[in-house]
Amino acid sequence: MRIGELATKTGVSVRALRYYEEQHLLASERSASGQRHYSDRAVDRVQLIQQLYAAGLPSRSILELMPCVVTGEATPELLAKLASERDRIDGQITDLVSTRDRLDSVIASATATYLTGEPCRPQ
Structure with a gap:
């Protein structure tokens, strides 16, 4: 899905999604024309990022925690x-x-x- 669709599905601004990418919290693939494309799993990941931000965790801490959350290791x-x-x-x-x-x-x-x-x- 494209960035606008992800923003709509998650209620998160396009600007915030770009920030998450800059912080390496979220990844996308680029099309030949340079547009971002996200997997369906990105919705859950963005929602998790939002929850962790709401709990007061800074992006650096969220980045450290993500591997554990994703793999359980x-x-x-x-x-x-x-x-x-x-x-x-x-x-x-x-x-x-x-x-x-x-x-x-x-x-x-x-x-x-x-x-x-x-x-x-x-x-």
Whole structure:
């Protein structure tokens, strides 16, 4: 498939796809006219790249992790890096849950204040 089709299927911009290629995260073959062509597996790969970016991993780390993700083979160093990234993500999840709980508390308090007709006052 061509780059525009991959962009449409993944919801990722053409510019981002070109960046992924520059970072060696994604590969394409070139036609005789120089157009990029991707395999059907590129959709899954782009989605994985997006997930890893969303988790806060930089492209350099994603590049290191890709062989393990694709083949399932890993060195002890790579396994340690994966565990470290997982622990970092777990910390982010804990922080986000705490933030959500605080927002729920504020919403509940503001809702109760609204229902009683009393103005909300800053604490």
